[in-house]
Amino acid sequence: DQQVKQNSPSLSVQEGRISILNCDYTNSMFDYFLWYKKYPAEGPTFLISISSIKDKNEDGRFTVFLNKSAKHLSLHIVPSQPGDSAVYFCAASKNYGQNFVFGPGTRLSVLP
Amino acid sequence: DAGITQSPRYKITETGRQVTLMCHQTWSHSYMFWYRQDLGHGLRLIYYSAAADITDKGEVPDGYVVSRSKTENFPLTLESATRSQTSVYFCASSEWDRRNNEQFFGPGTRLTVL
Numbered sequence: 649d650q651q652v653k654q655n656s657p658s659l660s661v662q663e664g665r666i667s668i669l670n671c672d673y674t675n676s677m678f679d680y681f682l683w684y685k686k687y688p689a690e691g692p693t694f695l696i697s698i699s700s701i702k703d704k705n706e707d708g709r710f711t712v713f714l715n716k717s718a719k720h721l722s723l724h725i726v727p728s729q730p731g732d733s734a735v736y737f738c739a740a741s742k743n744y745g746q747n748f749v750f751g752p753g754t755r756l757s758v759l760p
Numbered sequence: 761d762a763g764i765t766q767s768p769r770y771k772i773t774e775t776g777r778q779v780t781l782m783c784h785q786t787w788s789h790s791y792m793f794w795y796r797q798d799l800g801h802g803l804r805l806i807y808y809s810a811a812a813d814i815t816d817k818g819e820v821p822d823g824y825v826v827s828r829s830k831t832e833n834f835p836l837t838l839e840s841a842t843r844s845q846t847s848v849y850f851c852a853s854s855e856w857d858r859r860n861n862e863q864f865f866g867p868g869t870r871l872t873v874l
Contacts, residue, residue, distance in 0.1 A: 652802075654802075680861055682861065682862070682863075684865075689867070689868070690867055690868070691764075691850050691852075691865030691866050691867050691868055692803070692850070692865045693865070694862040694863070694864070697861065697862070737802055737803065739803075741861065744861065745861075746791050746793075746808065746810075746854060746856060746861060746863075747805065747808065747818065748805070748861075748863070749805075749819070750795075750802040750803040750804070751802050752800055752801060752802040753802050
């Protein structure tokens with residue numbers, strides 16, 4: 649059973665609008681979360697992180713929200729740009745460790 | 761080149777053959793990882809290493825062997841390749857830090873087992 653779920657395999661958004669990517673987890677021991685972006689034929693690249701002591705973290709156009717009671721996090725991209733078109737992975741770890749569990753990914757398409 | 765590299769980038773092999781995928785990083789990061797990416801599963805951890813000569817199993821270790829005699833290298837060996845091991849393999853490295861657990865990924869190796 650998947651411990652980290654991204655229930656939307658794909659998402660299309662108009663350029664300039666907000667993109668919201670969702671991630672749910674089942675293990676309440678997870679306390680550190682990362683988002684990665686992946687372009688075709690490349691390795692994933694780190695985007696933003698959040699620890700369980702926070703409920704929000706911002707970095708430029710990217711904001712991650714964490715709702716521990718719902719075991720849910722979301723990545724907001726505002727405004728969305730065509731270069732944001734990629735697959736986004738959510739990942740979680742326990743005890744701030746290095747052993748991350750990844751979700752299956754959501755493919756974001758930003759339409760010009 | 762600085763960073764993390766993988767070789768080969770593409771490999772086709774036959775069932776039962778031994779295959780070794782190479783990973784090299786120039787940052788002297790303590791941690792190194794091997795993942796496989798399959799549709800519907802995202803990235804799944806095969807093995808990881810916290811330091812030279814220290815390795816541990818991840819989520820899907822069966823059929824794979826790793827070693828880490830030097831900090832900068834972390835080869836992954838499929839001792840007898842099977843078709844179910846057809847996948848894209850990613851190597852990653854990181855330096856443990858409670859404030860930042862970012863892993864840096866290589867470009868991947870696409871392996872096809874016929």
